[in-house]
Amino acid sequence: MxxxxxxxxxxxxxxxxxxxxxxxxxxxxxxxxxxxxxxxxxxxxxxxxxxxxxxxxxxxxxxxxxxxxxxxxxxxxxxxxxxxxxxxxxxxxxxxxxxxxxxxxxxxxxxxxxxxxxxxxxxxxxxxxxxxxxxxxxxxxxxxxxxxxxxxxxxxxxxxxxxxVGARVTGAGIDADGVLWVVVAERGEAVAIRDGRRLATVPVAAPRSTLGLTIAGGQPVVIDATSPALVPVTATGAHPAVSLPAPAGGNRRLLVAPTIEGRVVPVLVEGTGTVLLVDLDAHDGDGSTQQVQLAGQRPSPDLGAPVIEAGRLYVPDNGTGRVLVYDRSAGRFEAPIQLAGDAGMVTLFVRNGTVWANNTDGTSAVAVDPDGRRRDVDKYAPDLAVPVAxxxxxxxxxxxxxxxxxxxxxxxVRPSRAARPTVPARTQPGAAPNPVPGTGQPPTTAAPPRPPDTATxxxxxxxxxPTTTPAAVPGQPSITAGSASGAVIFTVAAGAGGPATTFTVSTSLGTNETLQGSGSLSVPTTGCQTVSATATATGPGGTSTSSTPAQALGCVPPGPVRNLDVVGVGLGTDDPKRRITWQPPLDDGGGPLEYVVTITNFGNPGEYPPETYTTTGLVLDVVGYTGGTDTCASCQDFTVQARNAAGTGAGQTNRARSE
Structure with a gap:
């Protein structure tokens, strides 16, 4: 050691x-x-x-x-x-x-x-x-x-x-009572261990289910991707499972952070761009689930486990080197946290109310305070002190x-530590000697060190x-994005490192401006337009840059469509159709809309799989199924959702039957 x-x-x-x-x-x-x-x-x-x-x-x-x-x-x-x-x-x-x-x-x-x-x-x-x-x-x-x-x-x-525990462990965590929980998927069990012994073995799922574990609000919760469900457990047994809605299921992987500070558990359904926010304490413990669709943020397929803190949902996107941020209270996405210029492994966790986003492949990290204020971190900040080892x-x-x-x-048995050699004081003309370790006081003498022991x-x-050193390169400038009505505001400040005399800000819309010291730049936008900005800090030691994207205020997923109706057209002829009509949502969220129409045959889904259509109009004619029977083989659900660049709104459904 x-x-x-x-x-x-x-x-x-x-x-x-x-x-x-x-x-x-x-x-x-x-x-x-x-x-x-x-x-x-x-x-x-x-x-x-x-x-x-x-x-x-x-x-x-x-x-x-x-x-x-x-x-x-x-x-x-x-x-x-x-x-x-x-x-x-x-x-x-x-x-x-x-x-x-x-x-x-x-x-x-x-x-x-x-x-x-x-x-x-x-x-x-x-x-x-x-x-x-x-x-x-x-x-x-x-x-x-x-x-x-x-x-x-x-x-x-x-x-x-x-x-x-005699089998592979697929999840582990320590609860607020100091009990270690391990999940054994092969047997469908959660095992509690305390004071060097097994405290309990709790059946939670069928053997060989796909299981994991998170500690939510200090309590263990088993993640069952097979059912799919979240199963709170205690040493006395499993609590009623909270079922997860589609698109969970089909053994799709469910990504959940190993610890969650509250009782709202964010679950990313891998491969779908959907995050389920499951409130374990809602409705007398039966659970309440909200869906957040990431499609409007154009995420990559390589997403990580999300976290939630102070009403904001954070989703790491390794494929783009950024973190997607959704404000639950406002019902809208904020500007993503950009940590890398392209793909980069992003880790995300919460400590004492602060969200930490870290690019493990590079120098950048960001700390987000509970009020949403972001602070950029340069992990490679240089050491300016005189080194002594x-x-x-x-x-x-x-x-x-x-x-x-x-x-x-x-x-x-840990042997006592060998005595440490003394570090001689080093001085320069007019400078105080190095302090004695642990005291902060100067030494009385500058005696040379004794020969080290064999164990040192x-x-x-x-x-x-040297007395004169080259000027340090300015640190990466801090650039944060805020939104106003029809505009994105980029604020630039100096980062760690050498001094910067000017900042040049350029955007993807062709806007360029030079700032003397820190300042802000307002960029007009239309609709749900995404704007990226690059700030370049220039100083005596050289230049450095950083970038970030943002969206204009008001660019949020639209509301539900109105007055959805389905009528038969040409029934009894050789060309029967279903005519689906609706009206736009009261809140379009900003930007142009398109509509996603999904038709599901619930009478005989094996023969008639779901069909999906996309249109910018308010009327859609589809070929209708004929030959309805008492078994309702032609019963269909017609669901219409409005969609803009920020995401997809809630669906409205009308049930109809071919006659």
Whole structure:
């Protein structure tokens, strides 16, 4: 196990690697969380967040109030790999999903440790490993084998006995009472584990159903894509299932975030562009579902699990590198959050009321406050402090994990940490010496360091920066979009980095304007027109750019059509038809309308599959089915929906029968 520690505020620490079961890479710090250990110990629950950058192999802590990065922890061995971050406990746990290495970052001391979990294959790969954590509880779950191991989130030591559920785990989470829940789809069960033993086994679905799990409002909810339904569970049994309407079903994957802060669960039905908002507490627990159609936002097929916070729905779109935002109270989409110029993996989660959207493939992230205010984050912000490195290593004996469950596992014996070498003070003419680590006070002497112990890595003093340095390149400018009636307003401000003297804003409509310092640009639009803007910051150190799209105010999905009617035309002849007529919705939502007409034969759907027509008119003649019988073989539902560029309105249905 390897541990590195920060030396002083604004310092950079880099240390070598030591093998426990896998290598852990170097540590880079761009700052510290607080000015004293007492302040730092609570920062894991602050309003900030930890974000992954795959290209750099960095885990970045972003300060909540300022939206600026505090420091980066570099995990070079995980560079380019998918990872999961558990940041709801006493430590930040980073799981490399490709190698099974779990790394722990202590936000109070900046200690870093890693340990390999999961069985190693002949080719060096490991079985799938997931880590779930809450408060002072943490569990490593080997999903393929169903082996559950409790660990100490402060040390990664194994606690107590392992438990095997005997089959593949398809979902896991810790509820508000500290109970670990794992879902076993092969048996259609949810298993509750507490204090090292099985608390309950709850049947929730037919065996071999497609199952997952989310923790909604602190309570476990099983996601059943086969039924389809959401099934709240407790240790006493399953609650009544909340059925999900079409297009859910047919074993379409249902994407749900692993934790939801409230009791409204957003469910993305994969491949349909439909999000179901399921209120588990509505109608005496029977559930109430609202559908949100993403079609008007032109989403890519590669969408991720949505989240909901402060009345806004957020849907990550990896195919376009952005996040779609729907305001439930206003019933309209807001301008998307653009994180990448094109496709990019987007992670999305909520911490303490703030929504964090992160481009794991690049430098950009965005924090959204409960009031909808967006703050851009540059995770690659440069380190301007004088770097000083100091680290030590200790390698305790590896923990032996028994192959059979039920065997008591002794706690790991952790040897005392070897003494750290002293870092000599470095001064420049007229400059104060470097502070003593942990005190903020200058040293009394500048004695050279004693030779390091065999268990330590030699100290490294980085070269002081030159007296004059080239001007820094301006950071990516912050560009946010707002809407007014018939216009989009782009507001530009300086980002982190070097100074910017001017900002040039260009839009997809050909509008160009140069701003002296931060400012706003209003762009007239018509209908549901989408406008993208690019801001270029120019300063002594060069230029940098950022882009964002927006839509004009009033561009929302239309309301329902009115006065839908279906009559027979030419019945009894060789050319019978159904004539469908309707009137436009009172609220067209802005922009031109078209109408989607769907005809469903409910008397004999196997012989007559649904038919869909699109028209811009208010009348549609379709060939009518003949030969109606007492079994109602020709009974049909006629549904008409209005659609504009923002989305599709609610459908109106008329039931008719061929005579």
């Amino acid at each position: 390897w541990r590195g520690k920060t030396v002083r505020r604004g310092s950079t620490v880099r240390a070598g690697t030591v093998t426990l079961a896998a290598a852990l890479a170097a540590l880079t710090l761009l700052g510290v969380l607080g000015t004293s250990p007492g302040a730092a110990v609570v920062r894991v629950t602050d309003s900030g967040a930890w974000l992954w950058s795959a290209a750099k192999g960095w885990v970045t802590h972003v300060n909540g109030p300022s939206g600026a990065p505090d420091f980066n922890v570099e995990l070079a061995a995980a560079r380019g790999h998918p990872v999961e971050l558990a940041q709801d406990g006493v430590s930040v746990l980073v799981t490399d999903l490709r190698t099974g290495v779990v790394s722990r970052i202590d936000p109070a001391t900046m200690d870093l440790a890693s340990r390999q979990f999961g069985p190693a294959g002949a080719d060096g790969s490991t079985g799938a490993v997931r880590v779930v954590a809450r408060d002072e509880l943490a569990f490593v779950i080997e999903t393929d084998s169903g082996l559950v191991t409790r660990i100490d989130p402060r040390t990664l030591d194994i606690i107590g006995e392992q438990i095997s 100091n680290a030590s290593t200790s390698a305790p004996p590896p923990v032996v994990v028994p192959s059979a469950p039920g065997q008591q596992i002794p706690p790991t 890595v030699p100290s490294v003093i980085a070269t002081l920066p």
